[in-house]
Amino acid sequence: MSVEHMRQSVNCIELYHVEKSFGRQRVLKDVTCSVAAGEIFGLLGPSGAGKTTLVKILTGQLSADRGEARLFGVSSGRLSRREYGRMGMVMDELGLYERLSCRENLRLFARIYGISHSRGEELLRRVDLGDFAGFPVNRLSKGMKQRLALARALLTGPRLLFLDEPTSGLDPSTAAKIHRLLREEQERGAAIFLTTHNMEEAAKLCNNVALLHQGEMVEYGPPGEICRRYNHQNEIFLRKKDGTLLRLKNDGSGADLLQACARENQIESIHSTEPDLETVFMELTGRGLLA
Amino acid sequence: MRGKRMDGRERILTGRHIRAVYGKQSLDTLRNKAILLQFLIFPLMALILEYGVEIPGMEEHYFVHLFAVMFLGMAPLTAMSALLSEEKETHTLRMLHLAGVTSAEYLLGAGGSLLTISLLGAVSFGAIGGFGGMTLLRFLAAMTAGIFISLLLGGAIGLTAKNQSAATSVTVPVMMIFSFLPMLAMFNDAVAAAAKFTYTGQIHRFLCGAQAGESPWMFPAVLLGNALAAALLFAWAYRHA
Ligand SMILES: Nc1ncnc2c1ncn2[C@@H]1O[C@H](COP(=O)(O)OP(=O)(O)OP(=O)(O)O)[C@@H](O)[C@H]1O
Ligand SMILES: [Mg+2]
Numbered sequence: 001m002s003v004e005h006m007r008q009s010v011n012c013i014e015l016y017h018v019e020k021s022f023g024r025q026r027v028l029k030d031v032t033c034s035v036a037a038g039e040i041f042g043l044l045g046p047s048g049a050g051k052t053t054l055v056k057i058l059t060g061q062l063s064a065d066r067g068e069a070r071l072f073g074v075s076s077g078r079l080s081r082r083e084y085g086r087m088g089m090v091m092d093e094l095g096l097y098e099r100l101s102c103r104e105n106l107r108l109f110a111r112i113y114g115i116s117h118s119r120g121e122e123l124l125r126r127v128d129l130g131d132f133a134g135f136p137v138n139r140l141s142k143g144m145k146q147r148l149a150l151a152r153a154l155l156t157g158p159r160l161l162f163l164d165e166p167t168s169g170l171d172p173s174t175a176a177k178i179h180r181l182l183r184e185e186q187e188r189g190a191a192i193f194l195t196t197h198n199m200e201e202a203a204k205l206c207n208n209v210a211l212l213h214q215g216e217m218v219e220y221g222p223p224g225e226i227c228r229r230y231n232h233q234n235e236i237f238l239r240k241k242d243g244t245l246l247r248l249k250n251d252g253s254g255a256d257l258l259q260a261c262a263r264e265n266q267i268e269s270i271h272s273t274e275p276d277l278e279t280v281f282m283e284l285t286g287r288g289l290l291a
Numbered sequence: 292m293r294g295k296r297m298d299g300r301e302r303i304l305t306g307r308h309i310r311a312v313y314g315k316q317s318l319d320t321l322r323n324k325a326i327l328l329q330f331l332i333f334p335l336m337a338l339i340l341e342y343g344v345e346i347p348g349m350e351e352h353y354f355v356h357l358f359a360v361m362f363l364g365m366a367p368l369t370a371m372s373a374l375l376s377e378e379k380e381t382h383t384l385r386m387l388h389l390a391g392v393t394s395a396e397y398l399l400g401a402g403g404s405l406l407t408i409s410l411l412g413a414v415s416f417g418a419i420g421g422f423g424g425m426t427l428l429r430f431l432a433a434m435t436a437g438i439f440i441s442l443l444l445g446g447a448i449g450l451t452a453k454n455q456s457a458a459t460s461v462t463v464p465v466m467m468i469f470s471f472l473p474m475l476a477m478f479n480d481a482v483a484a485a486a487k488f489t490y491t492g493q494i495h496r497f498l499c500g501a502q503a504g505e506s507p508w509m510f511p512a513v514l515l516g517n518a519l520a521a522a523l524l525f526a527w528a529y530r531h532a
Contacts, residue, residue: 061385093382093385095381104318
């Protein structure tokens, strides 16, 4: 087996030069990337960048005009029950039965997949909806619905998860709960493909992110690495306990001063000037992620 | 086993999928007050009027026949079209598809559930009329045929409509025509002439035994014709949805 072959066999998702237009509007331009098993991949971009469109192409709900999207080595236009059984998804439209209870929603899908109902109960507890199992969906809050949709996506113990803005509009503690669940799934070996406008979330959670701007992937890589790459000033901000702020070049020239402050126990805080993802995105595109 | 494909070319039916959709649909209908009301109101009206109102010279089981035909023209048709358009609008249908449920499996499961509920309604009309033996069999057979045609029509509307309100705006006039023509036919000869060619009109005449002087083939011919037209409409909608 060639090295190239081995690398590909662990990739759950592969995208090669994917293009998509709606009428005259080019929504995706030459998108290429891959997501490996056990990896959390974040697709970052402002509203209208083409994130949902890419997820729909990957899950076979839309076809690409050009290029190729592969899941588990199968072209996304030709996914069979086998592949669908190995993936779970939470789309921006959750698609829950509003009049049915949480339990009944999960039961329906458990029956479709031919798996035991107890798996649904277990997942309801895992997403903290155990006490609401009998509640009809139309009486749940947004965050609860989102967690129920996540539970449904996890029914089959998928090897690949698609999450279109899993935490948008959620309070920080609910979002943190979802993050914890996603990490657990990652440890189990699942690959996770999520979209978000929240760069903080992406920086904390993702092994790799891609910045999508008007359908173009303008940056790709581990979030920390991207930020360091755009650290043009390469300086250190040092706040002393007496309130003075020092700005040092990070090239060794400030070493003596730094050492002196440390020795005198004068350091209040140290920051490097590396930008966050939001700032990198601004630099690349001239606009913010939330704009 | 061949898998599900997004282009809808999969063929194999999985019993488990049909049963799952059937079960969810039965639960959902019981929770859907607007739809449930339609299934209850007509038998209830028939019950009250059959036993509560006595008009001299009125034919036997007048209200049972009248409301039974209104029921079959209205309840299955609206339920089916509302169901399909709602599933599309709320994206639940897509989730079923992505879980491997084919369109045919879905329609069999959901349609089967509505058929069961409609048949329960038909049986209750039979009980209200106190029908027995051949009369009951004839009654149920005619009702079943009518319910089936209504489900096909409702399905065709639901499949083509973009959303629920679009579906309603088409469903209401269609079901009004089919449900009320038999009643209006009693007051107007021109309407009666037209009603003869609708399945609801024929079923009403059949139930009332009002086919004197007509070819005995008229009833099966109109029913088959209507069923065929509904099936073609449904097949067309299915291909285009
Ligand atoms: N079915 C469609 N027909 C025509 N245009 C579409 C369609 N779906 C999406 N678009 C267009 O494609 C562009 C990208 O849409 P998409 O939904 O992928 O954005 P997004 O990044 O998911 O945005 P958001 O963060 O708001 O969800 C938008 O300009 C949108 O108007
Ligand atoms: Mg989106």
